[in-house]
Amino acid sequence: MNTGLSAGSDQLSDADLAAKLDPDLLPKHLAIIMDGNGRWAEARNLPRIAGHREGIKSVREMITSCLELGIPALTIFAFSQENWNRPTQEINALMGLLEYYLSTERNKLIEQGVRFRTIGRAELLPASALQWVRAAEHETAHLNKLHLTVALSYGGRAEMVDAVRQIAREARDGKIQPDEIDEPLVHQFLYTHDLPDPDLLIRTSGETRISNFLLWQLAYTELYFTPTLWPDFRRRELLLALLEFQRRERRFGRVFSSLTS
Template identity: 50%
Template sequence: MIQTLKQWLTGYTEDTKPKDEDRLHALKKGPIPRHVAVIMDGNGRWAKKRGLPRIAGHREGMKTVREIVRAADDLGIQSLTLYSFSTENWKRPKEEVEYLMKLPEEFLKTDLEDLKRRNVRVKMLGQEEDLPPHTQRAMRTFQEETKENTGLTLNLALNYGSRTEIVMALKRIIEDVETGKMDKDEVDEQTVDRYLYTAGQPDPDLIIRTSGEIRISNFMLWQLAYSELWFTEVAWPDFNRELFYQAIMDYQQRSRRYGAV
């Protein structure tokens, strides 16, 4: 089945291309990652290669977001985390940052109803207080409108930095120890998990990074301890459902031993 699926994904012609439901059925026969996290890289380079402004790459990248959210939901993945804007991205040109801060509003207008129909719950991972008011409003609306949904959890990592997340978690743990809410001897890995943005969600089984960079870039450093990593040269605007399927298929062929022989 895996070989057949690989042929479907990499060697078909338009005449032999299988139906999407057939590919989904084949993938679902293997282990499906509970949580997939994506470092969406390459929007700016995609635009530059075409002589376009960087914001054109971000606009095109939003189409990919829509496609991959639907693909993850169709596969029955529990959580999908998209690295949307890092704490370091504030260093980018002002015009680009302002455009990126408008994207949640655009996504809200175009996709909220579809996400609700799909039973998707939206959560934000990151420091909300540093975002512009209009971005905060959009994210709060997303979360409020979908909070009762029980399907795919879509985490938008916005103004997110993993080191900051860990430091904030440690500060809260220290505060709770000092105020007597817990004893310091009770602090273990599970305790730290509960104080992270991703509390209550499984750690990522698979992390995908697009556009050829082979690094983590301050993303989910605690959570990725045993994640499988998958890299592609394809820029995010050109990433699609079939490449997502390829990443899942490759994940299914790996042996996850968690330190065991």
């Protein structure tokens, strides 16, 4: 885990930081919990939705940075199942912001070769927002420079429940035998079945929990926590997180030598 900036990093330019990265050690799949929009706005005596609007700029920078660095998959946590409990006015504003993002960014995503898709119980979204989501998914389905996955109306436990229900139906219909159920099979029924598990999870705003996000997939993911609020998390902060990630030794439960046991 990391909760701060690397010593001496403030003396380096963004170009210097990028030059320190090893292209062979970059994550194949980056996941981000975008936290702190509301606090960013409140600190400036602005309505909470202003923080969400500013956070879109950070999303743009993450997409551009992943494309430039060659990170093939980016998954962002945009709206959880628990977020439906927020005030109706804020939910409506967020859904409107989702529609605005897709209406203004869709052509840019296509130009960049970004495949857009969502995971979660999207059927709970308002009809208008869901229409924009499905249109963006359809129009970018053939692209593959970057797989951008947006978790909307998403919960990690709900994902597991949905997977178990599907497996149970297959077993009921005789398509799966109980003894055939193993981890690879369960993976096939997850929302992210066609993606590798995330190598790195970043959470902004200083919170140090995963908040029901990708519970199965994060089993061996490296975690990076930063106090930076999401609207302030831009390319430089991403480079610092990637440099910290490259300093980690990923063992996946194994021991490589007596010196590292």
